[in-house]
Amino acid sequence: MAGTASAQTLLGPKIFALASSQAQPATPVAANDHIQIALIGAGGQGQGDTRVALQVPGVKLVAVADCYDGRLEHSKEIWGDDIFTTRDYREILARKDVDAIIIGTPDHWHKRVAVDAMKTGKDVYCEKPMIHVYADGPEMIDTARATNRIIEVGSQRVSSIIYAKAKELLASGAIGQLNMVTAHWDRNSAMGAWDYTVPLDASTETCDWPSFLGNAPKIPFNAEHFFQWRKWKAYGTGVAGDLFVHLFSGTHFITATNGPTRAMATGGLRFWKDGRDVPDVMLGLFDYREGFNLSLRVNFVDGGEESEGLIFTGSEGTMEIAGNTVSVSRTPLEKEPGLTIGTFTDAMQKRIRESYREKYPPSHPPGPPAAGYEKYVAPEGYSDRYDHFNNFFSAIRSRKPVVEDAVFGYRAAGAALLSNLSLDRGAVVKWDPDAMKLV
Numbered sequence: 353m354a355g356t357a358s359a360q361t362l363l364g365p366k367i368f369a370l371a372s373s374q375a376q377p378a379t380p381v382a383a384n385d386h387i388q389i390a391l392i393g394a395g396g397q398g399q400g401d402t403r404v405a406l407q408v409p410g411v412k413l414v415a416v417a418d419c420y421d422g423r424l425e426h427s428k429e430i431w432g433d434d435i436f437t438t439r440d441y442r443e444i445l446a447r448k449d450v451d452a453i454i455i456g457t458p459d460h461w462h463k464r465v466a467v468d469a470m471k472t473g474k475d476v477y478c479e480k481p482m483i484h485v486y487a488d489g490p491e492m493i494d495t496a497r498a499t500n501r502i503i504e505v506g507s508q509r510v511s512s513i514i515y516a517k518a519k520e521l522l523a524s525g526a527i528g529q530l531n532m533v534t535a536h537w538d539r540n541s542a543m544g545a546w547d548y549t550v551p552l553d554a555s556t557e558t559c560d561w562p563s564f565l566g567n568a569p570k571i572p573f574n575a576e577h578f579f580q581w582r583k584w585k586a587y588g589t590g591v592a593g594d595l596f597v598h599l600f601s602g603t604h605f606i607t608a609t610n611g612p613t614r615a616m617a618t619g620g621l622r623f624w625k626d627g628r629d630v631p632d633v634m635l636g637l638f639d640y641r642e643g644f645n646l647s648l649r650v651n652f653v654d655g656g657e658e659s660e661g662l663i664f665t666g667s668e669g670t671m672e673i674a675g676n677t678v679s680v681s682r683t684p685l686e687k688e689p690g691l692t693i694g695t696f697t698d699a700m701q702k703r704i705r706e707s708y709r710e711k712y713p714p715s716h717p718p719g720p721p722a723a724g725y726e727k728y729v730a731p732e733g734y735s736d737r738y739d740h741f742n743n744f745f746s747a748i749r750s751r752k753p754v755v756e757d758a759v760f761g762y763r764a765a766g767a768a769l770l771s772n773l774s775l776d777r778g779a780v781v782k783w784d785p786d787a788m789k790l791v
Contacts, residue, residue, distance in 0.1 A: 398456020505761030528668030590630030611785030
């Protein structure tokens with residue numbers, strides 16, 4: 353009877369602890385076998401990346417470049433006075449003792465620094481989004497191939513054991529046929545909205561303003577532009593490049609797709625009207641030829657705590673990623689379509705039931721298909737950033753491909769920036785995910 357629970361539908365939740373490679377003892381590294389790295393762009397992301405990178409055995413920092421003197425001084429405070437520091441990243445690329453670089457610059461410098469580095473024989477870890485404009489992507493891909501350099505893009509979720517488990521679950525049919533992915537990233541703080549603190553000594557004496565501007569429009573020194581650059585299109589890519597790209601990277605990795613074919617976005621500047629020219633609220637819809645749609649949302653004015661998550665909806669259940677967990681709720685479709693015959697004559701109802709039972713014999717055991725819930729949890733303290741850097745340094749040593757190369761990085765960033773194009777044009781935009789070109 354409807355509403356009657358059977359033992360099948362009362363399966364208790366199953367919680368599984370995932371094993372982490374980080375828990376394994378590190379292999380000792382000889383003193384002469386260290387990978388020597390340099391940081392170019394020592395802001396919050398760059399310094400954070402470097403702290404994690406140096407946790408990987410056999411990695412040593414030798415140099416830092418930044419356009420603000422205070423960050424160069426702080427780098428010496430963190431990593432020692434013997435660290436070479438400079439405002440000019442080209443001085444770092446000229447050094448023979450640098451094997452690889454971390455790029456933590458504003459987006460509009462990613463391509464220039466990465467290409468220059470690869471041409472001087474350096475391997476590259478480039479923060480996301482890989483590109484600032486679409487023309488950046490093909491040049492970075494071609495340079496990596498021509499120079500045989502390793503380049504990894506910094507959307508670390510593709511190295512996460514949680515995302516690897518989600519990929520495995522989806523491929524196994526855990527939720528049936530995928531038809532929709534819903535993803536969000538919400539923030540409710542000034543820091544979350546990129547309103548970063550400007551140091552009291554910010555000036556043309558302590559900041560190399562011309563170098564910061566690079567190919568951006570030449571304007572008088574502006575400390576907010578320098579230290580809060582994500583708020584302007586001239587240097588950054590807005591919420592699409594900062595946050596959407598993570599959600600695309602995770603989705604593409606789990607679903608093994610090259611990207612969407614069509615995009616439509618809306619949004620605007622709702623609350624942080626402080627001179628910025630990028631939205632603080634954005635919603636996007638994307639079509640995938642694999643048969644599912646992707647819905648994305650970023651909101652800097654949500655009135656709640658910061659949260660990020662993805663929900664994969666299939667024909668037989670849902671899979672959700674939240675923090676360092678992935679859970680599956682299985683609700684299989686009924687094997688029988690059911691009957692709506694109450695308005696027919698008694699004789700017709702009887703005939704239909706007989707025909708129905710010939711086509712759908714009674715199931716054993718009776719009742720709806722079994723439902724269930726499973727949750728997979730990463731170990732306490734697990735860091736996908738560590739695993740991402742570990743993957744990068746392993747590739748440097750082995751010269752084997754990284755998990756997120758320039759092609760993957762361009763496809764994720766190219767998809768994300770469709771949102772900006774659609775919003776600017778007020779129209780649907782099309783993308784060829786294989787050729788990686790706007791249509």
